[in-house]
Amino acid sequence: MIAILGTGKMGEALMSGLLRAGFKPGQIMVTARRPERAAALRESYGVQVVSNVEAAKSAETIILTVKPQDMAGLLAEIGPYVPAGRLVISAAAGITTAFVESRLGDDVPVVRVMSNTPVLVDEAMSVISAGAHAGEEHLRHTEELLNPVGKVLRIPESQQDAATALSGSGPAYFFYLVEAMVDAGILLGMPRAAALDMVTQSIVGAAIMLRDSGEHPVILREAVTSPGGTTIAAIAELERHSVRAAFLAAIEAARNRGRELASG
Numbered sequence: 001m002i003a004i005l006g007t008g009k010m011g012e013a014l015m016s017g018l019l020r021a022g023f024k025p026g027q028i029m030v031t032a033r034r035p036e037r038a039a040a041l042r043e044s045y046g047v048q049v050v051s052n053v054e055a056a057k058s059a060e061t062i063i064l065t066v067k068p069q070d071m072a073g074l075l076a077e078i079g080p081y082v083p084a085g086r087l088v089i090s091a092a093a094g095i096t097t098a099f100v101e102s103r104l105g106d107d108v109p110v111v112r113v114m115s116n117t118p119v120l121v122d123e124a125m126s127v128i129s130a131g132a133h134a135g136e137e138h139l140r141h142t143e144e145l146l147n148p149v150g151k152v153l154r155i156p157e158s159q160q161d162a163a164t165a166l167s168g169s170g171p172a173y174f175f176y177l178v179e180a181m182v183d184a185g186i187l188l189g190m191p192r193a194a195a196l197d198m199v200t201q202s203i204v205g206a207a208i209m210l211r212d213s214g215e216h217p218v219i220l221r222e223a224v225t226s227p228g229g230t231t232i233a234a235i236a237e238l239e240r241h242s243v244r245a246a247f248l249a250a251i252e253a254a255r256n257r258g259r260e261l262a263s264g
């Protein structure tokens with residue numbers, strides 16, 4: 001039995017991934033704070049909706065998907081009820097395994113995960129790190145849960161905040177880029193729907209080339225950039241506006257914000 005505690009956007013995305021991967025609704029428990037949310041999850045997926053304490057007492061694997069700011073409250077509620085040896089997986093930005101461990105017994109293994117919303121289409125990037133009481137079997141079990149919904153990478157926990165900034169938030173940067181490019185299409189007089197189609201197909205094609213060709217992104221970009229042509233005219237403007245520096249600063253800011261989150 002797997003329990004997902006705090007089933008909002010990420011919790012629901014992970015739950016739907018588990019169902020697509022072959023878990024039966026009867027093997028999944030979820031918790032929610034609002035009764036209408038609980039009813040919607042029960043109706044849409046047929047999963048069991050239970051209290052946090054009930055989930056903590058009975059599930060073999062407990063996945064925590066509340067916001068970082070709600071983690072201390074949730075752990076205070078379930079801490080006394082999580083039996084020794086049960087695996088707790090924390091999916092919250094910024095929250096360290098030490099933070100979770102200090103609120104559970106010494107014999108509760110904790111794995112930290114940072115995934116992202118493409119879990120909804122089985123294309124997530126999930127990075128995982130073991131806490132002090134978690135070992136190979138717990139990492140392997142976490143990988144088994146996450147492999148069906150995308151790619152999984154083990155990283156040192158010291159890199160988790162950086163990974164959160166890169167791949168956890170990553171999809172948002174690409175959606176933002178698409179918005180900006182569609183606006184550019186509008187500026188050039190293109191109908192919005194056509195501009196969105198062109199940009200979406202370009203980003204999908206570029207992403208698949210990047211993933212499947214094994215080529216470095218610089219090589220792929222150079223192949224598009226003809227001497228004296230259109231692409232270099234655009235890139236000259238991007239450089240003039242320090243877009244690369246803006247990405248470096250933005251992702252560093254996201255990393256720093258992640259570090260602040262555990263303290264509320």
Ligand SMILES: NC(=O)C1=CN([C@@H]2O[C@H](COP(=O)(O)OP(=O)(O)OC[C@H]3O[C@@H](n4cnc5c(N)ncnc54)[C@H](OP(=O)(O)O)[C@@H]3O)[C@@H](O)[C@H]2O)C=CC1
Nearest residue numbers: 006007008009010032033065066067068070092093115116
């Ligand atoms: N969104 C994303 O792209 C990503 C998010 N994350 C991480 O996932 C976590 C969840 O984010 P997200 O799904 O966006 O946030 P949501 O607010 O959508 O989900 C959190 C859910 O937890 C519920 N909740 C809060 N406290 C409790 C409680 N004590 N008992 C039961 N339910 C509770 C909230 O209820 P209510 O609806 O009443 O507020 C909400 O539905 C965060 O820690 C975030 O850092 C990680 C990677 C990507």
Ligand SMILES: O=C(O)[C@@H]1CCC=N1
Nearest residue numbers: 093164165168169170
């Ligand atoms: O914005 C956030 O805090 C969460 C963590 C990673 C993606 N979304």
